[in-house]
Amino acid sequence: MRRLIFWLFVFLWTSSAWALALEYQPEKPFPGAPVLLTLPEGVSSVTFLGHRYEPFSFKGKKLVLLAVPLSTKPGTYPLVLSNGRRFSLRIYPKKYPEEHLTVPPKMVRYPPKVLARIKREIRLIRGTVARFHPEALLDGPFVWPAPGRISSAFGFRRVYNGEPRSPHGGVDIACPAGTPVKAANRGRVALVGDFYLPGKTVVLDHGLGIYTVYCHLSKILVREGEILEKGEIFALSGKSGRVTGPHLHFGCYILGSKVDPQVLLGVF
Numbered sequence: 001m002r003r004l005i006f007w008l009f010v011f012l013w014t015s016s017a018w019a020l021a022l023e024y025q026p027e028k029p030f031p032g033a034p035v036l037l038t039l040p041e042g043v044s045s046v047t048f049l050g051h052r053y054e055p056f057s058f059k060g061k062k063l064v065l066l067a068v069p070l071s072t073k074p075g076t077y078p079l080v081l082s083n084g085r086r087f088s089l090r091i092y093p094k095k096y097p098e099e100h101l102t103v104p105p106k107m108v109r110y111p112p113k114v115l116a117r118i119k120r121e122i123r124l125i126r127g128t129v130a131r132f133h134p135e136a137l138l139d140g141p142f143v144w145p146a147p148g149r150i151s152s153a154f155g156f157r158r159v160y161n162g163e164p165r166s167p168h169g170g171v172d173i174a175c176p177a178g179t180p181v182k183a184a185n186r187g188r189v190a191l192v193g194d195f196y197l198p199g200k201t202v203v204l205d206h207g208l209g210i211y212t213v214y215c216h217l218s219k220i221l222v223r224e225g226e227i228l229e230k231g232e233i234f235a236l237s238g239k240s241g242r243v244t245g246p247h248l249h250f251g252c253y254i255l256g257s258k259v260d261p262q263v264l265l266g267v268f
Contacts, residue, residue, distance in 0.1 A: 025267040030094035034259040035066040036267040045082045056136035067254035096155035108160045121195040128191045129211040129253040137207040139186035141268035148175035154260040169258040170251030177246040179237040183228040199241025215249035
């Protein structure tokens with residue numbers, strides 16, 4: 001009888017553990033990764049690394065996109081559902097490539113007026129992608145905004161004269177100037193501008209704190225406030241801003257944190 005009770009306990013505990021298991025992609029999250037989490041019924045939000053995330057629906061499932069900031073150290077972190085359930089999400093290490101260069105100081109130092117402009121524009125872009133709108137505009141999986149090979153990956157860092165620059169906050173897609181650029185998902189045009197470093201830029205708001213960014217455009221065909229459908233052409237690629245050749249910089253932010261767009265397109 002005791003043996004039967006023991007195995008019944010083991011069965012119930014195992015079944016409960018499986019029932020409480022969370023499904024997510026990628027299987028081994030790392031700093032800089034977006035994480036697509038499938039939520040059980042009755043859960044309205046998730047808290048992770050100090051941020052509260054809200055879900056959206058796709059194919060009858062309730063999903064949420066989390067961000068693992070680049071600054072996150074590998075380890076195990078708590079993930080708390082709105083119903084009080086607590087889980088642990090392990091973040092795995094990832095080493096991003098670096099390139100060390102020695103160049104004349106004038107190539108990496110900006111005049112005061114230019115530096116002031118750059119700082120203003122960075123604040124504007126960061127302020128835009130930090131906003132949260134509760135309406136989910138997403139239409140399923142994300143798609144590539146333009147054809148072409150990736151010429152510079154997410155997280156790549158250059159070190160000039162021993163001074164490290166910020167890691168690359170997106171992916172560069174090598175494509176000829178004038179290539180049509182498509183919305184990676186349904187969203188609202190949150191920002192249009194012509195900036196010193198990223199050149200002609202469009203930021204799309206997909207709701208729930210999820211944004212995509214498109215830089216170095218040659219022509220912008222939309223205005224702020226417009227709603228774009230997934231795959232809709234809204235700009236042409238180019239080489240505006242501080243670049244050495246034509247390409248499209250494609251970035252993604254979740255609640256203000258940069259994540260790898262290439263991983264984002266693979267988690268659905």
